[in-house]
Amino acid sequence: MFKRCAAAGAVILAAVSLQPLSAGAAQAAPQPVVGGTPAAQGEFPWMVRLSMGCGGALYTQQIVLTAAHCVSGSGNNTSITATAGVVDLQSASAIKVKSTKVLQAPGYNGKGKDWALIKLAKPINLPTLKIASTTTYNSGTFTVAGWGAAREGGSQQRYLLKAQVPFVSDTSCQQSYGNELVPSEEICAGYAQGGTDTCQGDSGGPMFRKDNTGAWIQVGIVSWGQGCARPNYPGVYTEVSTFAAAIQSAASTL
Template structure:
C-alpha cells in the first residue's frame, strides 16, 4: 500500500502502522541495517518520574493499544522519551541528556510506566554523548546517545529500530509517540499515546518560526490548522515513517516547538539521516 493512498486520520493511518512488518534488529554488532517487525511494543517508564521537569505529551492523538507497535520506545526519567537503536544504545534529544544523570533508569516494553514497572525491562544510564555541535539556544544538533548498563533482552515488546538514511517528502505521514502532556499546559498522560502528522518542508516551517533557524539538522511535521502534535514530555521520543514496503524507520527525535498543537506552528524534530555519522561514531566511542 502506498503512503500517498493513506488518509491522515486516526483509524486509517494507525491501522496501516500496526499492520507493518518491523524486523529490524537495530545497530548491533555483526548486523546489517535492515527493517524489522512493527510488532514492537512501547517501552518504558522511570522511577516515579521527575515531575519537577516539564513533560512533553501527545496532543490530539490516541492511546496505544499494544506495545508491540512501538517496541523500540523507552522512557527516561518521566520527562523524556527515546528509541532503542541497538541492544545497548538509546537515542534521545541532547536537551534531555542535559537533565540526565548517570544511573538513571530507562524503562522499556510497557504502555504505562507508572503502573507496569514490574513488567518493564529496566536499564540504567551508563554513559552518554551529546552531539559535539549541539547548541542549546537554537537546538541545532539536538541529539544524544545513551549507553545502557547492559543489553536489552529482545522480545516482541522490546526491539531496536532501524534508522532512516534519507529524508521523507512533504505530506509523508509520520507517527509520534510519548507520555507527554495531552494539551498545552494540561496533564501528563500515564499511558503511551500516538499521533499521525504529515511532514512539511523546512521552508514552510522556517516561515512559521522566523525568529529562529530551522536548519538541515531538523525537519518539521504537523498540520497548519494545528490540533495534533507532540508536547512537553515527549522530547527525545521517536518520530517514525513507513515506506511503501512496510519498512519502519526512525526519522527523528522530538526536539522543539512553540506551544503544543497551535495553528500555524509545527513540531520540530532532530533529523536522523543528516546525523548518521554522529550516531555511528557515538556507538563506537561508547563501546
C-alpha cells in the same frame, strides 16, 4: 520557543520541549502527544521512557537515541533510568535499566544538533528502531508517540499515546519560526489548523514512518516548538538523516 522536555508531573503528547531556547541550555521539559490515541501493547516495542521526563528509542538493544536537550553533557552517568517494554509505565512487567554513559551531540549549544545517546547497563531484549540515513523518507505522514502531556501545560501521561502528523516544508516552517529554525538540521511536521502535536515530556522520542519494505524507520527526534498543537506552529524535530553517520560513529565509541 520551547524545548519539549517535561517538568516533573507534566505530561503532553508533543514533540517540543517547553523550556526557552537558549545557548547552552541543559535540559528541556518533555511533552506528551496532543490529539493522540492509546498505543497498543507491543505496537512500538522500541519506545523508551527516560526518568528525566523525556522519551527515546532503542537504537541498539543497549543504546537509546534521544534529544541532546534532555541530557546535561557527555560522560559517565548512572542517574538515568530507562523504562521499556510497556505502554503502561506502572505495569509490573516494565523493564527498567540504569544508564552508564551519555554522549551529547558534539557542538550542541541549544540550537540544532539536538540528539544524544544513552548507554544502558545491560541490553534490553526488544526490537530496535532503524534510523534513516538518507532523505528518502523525509516526507509524507509520520507517526509520533510518547508519554508527554496531552495538552499544552498538561500532565505527563501514564499510558503511551500515538498520533500522525504530516510533513511541513522548510519554507512553510520558516514562515512560522523564522531564523529559529535550522533547515539543514531540522524537519517540521504538523497540521496548519493545529490540534495534533508532540508536547512537553515527548522530547527525545522518535518521529517515524514505514520504509519501502514496510518496516518502521526513524526520521526525526522530538525537539521543540511554540507551545503544543497551536495553529500554524508545527512541531520541530531533529532531522535524523543529517546526523545518521555521526550517530553511528558515536554509538561505536560507547
